Amino acid sequence: MKDETVSIHGGYAGDPTTHACAVPIYQTVAYEFDSAEHGAALFNLEVEGNIYTRIGNPTNAVLERRVAALEGGVEALTVSSGMAAINYAILNLAEAGNNIVSLPQLYGATYTLFAHLLPKQGINTRFAESDDPAAIERLIDDGTRAIYCETVGNPAGNIADIAALAEIAHKHGVPLIVDNTVATPVLLKPIQHGADIVVHALTKFMGGHGTTLGGIIVDSGRFPWREHRRRFYMFNEPEPSYHGVVYTEQYGDAAYIARCRTVAQRNTGSTLSPLSAFLLLQGVETLPLRVERHVENARRAAEFLRAHDRVEWINYVGFPESPYYKLAQRYLAGRCCSLMTFGVAGGFESGAKFFDALKLFKRLVNMGDAKSLACHPASTTHRQLSLEEQxxxxxxxxxxxxxxxxxxxxxxxxxLAQALDATR
Structure with a gap:
């Protein structure tokens, strides 16, 4: 099925009890066992079924299957936010003494997690000087457990060379983890280009209406965890925190996501509520349709800004002069995302004046909404970073x-026109 069809029908074949056409909201904490023997079989992973909503819920399962289908993965795990997805994606394969290597262009909270929080747990992040794959490769060593990037940087707007990064990652025996929030699987499917794990803030384009927090981790099922037993022992040896299961034996290609669910989520509890999953499913249904309008409106807005005398520069990969134009043609097929940055003549003061003068655009730190949104990163999302870090x-x-x-x-x-005029 094509994306437009998967977005509406993927992961749901109807409710066998009620025959509900819409996905039901299973607003329950726990599920009844038929007997002590049935409960034991569930905990021993001998039979499929639900135990507790912290590690699985039928409403969430539909969302997981639907997004996994859109991305071309084998399984997915919903969590309470995009940041929870990023955190779990790293903690599921790295521990004290390990490191990850990351592109420097990151969402502000992701940078803070990598630069300040994970190191306190003994996991260090090595930030490359640029998004050049060669700059990434120079930082990899025996302690590296993953390469991390955003397919389209937020807010930098750069496009990662996913295939080149995947080649380097696999050459050194580590997975490539990518945040595909900005592009969405409608514009870009990273797994097709070699990515191993995909994360999303469902809060953004997937949900699409600025109402519901959520995150998801998608497992491609392609990384050979068995071939790298020493580096990724946690997938290949009995798991002491979950009944001694060996994930590669029990779950095969879905070993990564199964461990993420039963170790990370089960024991730290960053769970997406069933009601939130239901609301996010409503957004996913119209995702391909909305992205079409996002892309066309963004092109028109970028052309307007480029021609305006109060705009010093614009970062939009749809223009041939962009350093990422060729990568946009390769990975986005020329359909450029609706996220862009530009600079108002006059520096910080003019940027703030423009921001304050907006009327239709909402001034906030979200993105990917049906509504047009604006952010002044130096005042908000990246305020905690030094000027050099910014x-x-x-x-x-x-x-x-x-x-x-x-x-x-x-x-x-x-x-846009009246707000730019206000900066004169």
Whole structure:
């Protein structure tokens, strides 16, 4: 099935009890066992079934199957937010004494997690000087457990060379983890280009309406954990925290996501509520349709900004002069994302004036909404970073990040025009 069909029907064949057409909300904490023997069989992983919503729920399962199908993965795990997805994705395969290697262009909270929180748990992040794959390879050693990138950087707008990064990762026996929130699987399917694990903030384009927090981890099922037994012993030896299961033996290609569910989520509890899963499913149904309008509106807005005399620069990969234009043609087929940044003439002060003058655009730190959104990163998402750290992340004092919505393009352009005039 094509994306438009999977978004509506994927992962759900109807409810066998009620025959409900819409996915039911299974608002329950626990599930009844038929007997002590049945309960034991469930805990021993001998039979399939639900035990406790912290590690599995039928509503969440539909969302997991649907997004896994869109991304081309074998299994997925829903969690309470995009940041929880990133955290679990790393903790599932790295421990004290290990490191990960990351591109420098990252969402502000991701950078903070990698630079300040994970090191306190003994997991260090080595940030490359650039997104050049060669710069990544120079940082890999025996302690490296993953390479990390955002397929389209937020807010930098850079495009990662996924195939090249995957080749380097696999050459050194580690997986490539990618955040595909900005591109969505409608524009880019990283697994097709060699990525091993995909994470999303479902809060953004997937949900699409700014109402519901959520995250997801998708397992490609392609990384050969058995071939790297020493480095990834946790998938190949009995798990002491979960009945001694050996994940590669019990779950095969889905070993990574199974361990993430039964070790990370079961014991630390970053669970997506069934009601949130239901709301996010409503957003996923219209994702391909919304992305079409996002892409077209973004193109028109970028052309308007490039021609405006109060705009010093614009970072939009759909323009041939962009250093990422060729990668956009390769990975996005020229359909550029609705996230873009630009600089208002006059530095920080003018950037703040533009931001304050917006009327239609909502001033907030979310993105991927049906509504058009604006953010001044130096004042908000990247405020806790030093100027040098901001620079490496692709942020300058005047930078404005726009997430172009699906309103009528004339109204979007009118608001941009009046806000730019306010900076004169």
């Amino acid at each position: 620079r490496k992340a692709g942020i300058s004092p005047e930078t404005i990040r726009l997430s172009i919505g699906i309103e009528h393009i004339d109204d979007i352009l009118a608001d």
